[in-house]
Amino acid sequence: MTDKLTVSVLGTGIMGAAMARNLARAGHTVRAWNRTRAKAEPLAADGVHVADGPAEAVRDADVVLTMLYDGAAALDVMRQAAPALRSGAVWMQSTTAGLDSVPEMAAFAREHGLLFYDAPVLGTRQPAEAGQLTVLAAGPAEGRERVTPVFDAVGARTVWTGEDGGAASATRLKLVANSWVIAATAAAGESLALAKALDVDPANFFDLIAGGPLDMGYLHAKASLVLDGKLTPPQFAVATAEKDARLIVAAGERHGVRLDVAAASAERMARAAAQGHADEDMVAAYFASFPDERAS
DSSP states (O other), X not given: OOSOOEEEEEOOSHHHHHHHHHHHHTTOEEXXXXXXXXXXXXXXXXXXXXXXXXXXXXXXXXXXXXXXXXXXXXXXXXXXXXXXXXXXXXXEEOSOOOTTHHHHHHHHHHHTTOEEEEOOEEOOHHHHHTTOEEEEEEOOGGGHXXXXXXXXXXXXXXXXXXXXXXXXXXXXXXXXXXXXXXXXXXXXXXXXXXXXXXXXXXXXXXXXXXXXXXXXHHHHHHHHHHHTTOOOSOSSBHHHHHHHHHHHHHHHHHTTOOOHHHHHHHHHHHHHIIIIITTSBGGGGGGGGSTTOOOO
């Protein structure tokens, strides 16, 4: 079997667009669809065919890659695509979804003869554009050679978590990872907000922790976006981070765990979005510390 595939990318936001470009650069035939077509149109310059609808995008595809808002959106779009899905095709489901959604998507895949891989990715805009994402994957071993060329085009590393995509082991790991990312981002914003309120130069804080166990590159990267006013284009948007935080809280509740930091982070993201920061980088939750401030 050739490693050059026809890949359908459904959802061309920050992550999906970058993945589509890297797939095309790797020599695959790529068809892309986005609910707002204007967001997909720039991909034509990279040799990607922009489809008018999901069914057109998936026709004759070897692999269908979904990168949509959440599990419900992914399942809805796949239902729209259903008449054109080819039995035996691979469904690489990369949307960050809730734990309830993944078994539903796996059931849909079985009903339509698709090989289902739960395959969320870890990374933001920059690693996505560089093809340096980490793919977290679960799915049958016997079909992995068919999806590996796609993983290799969009990521630098693949972490296999199991052979049953419907068990959502990859999504579970993604939610754990995102819980740390969201908590660290919220903490970075709050530290900067407190420094501003107490008239502390943030540089003094960074010098204080430099080189020690409290220091971390992620803190510096996110803080610089606030301090330098470079919140757009976002690496990962406030609105999407809020959605993920709520999925994390729901996953914890489902398993009897109370996640206070994730719940508070979701509310901070919601307040920042209401202030006009929804489409800025997630560290713009910083502004939620100042109720009267709005995006400039």
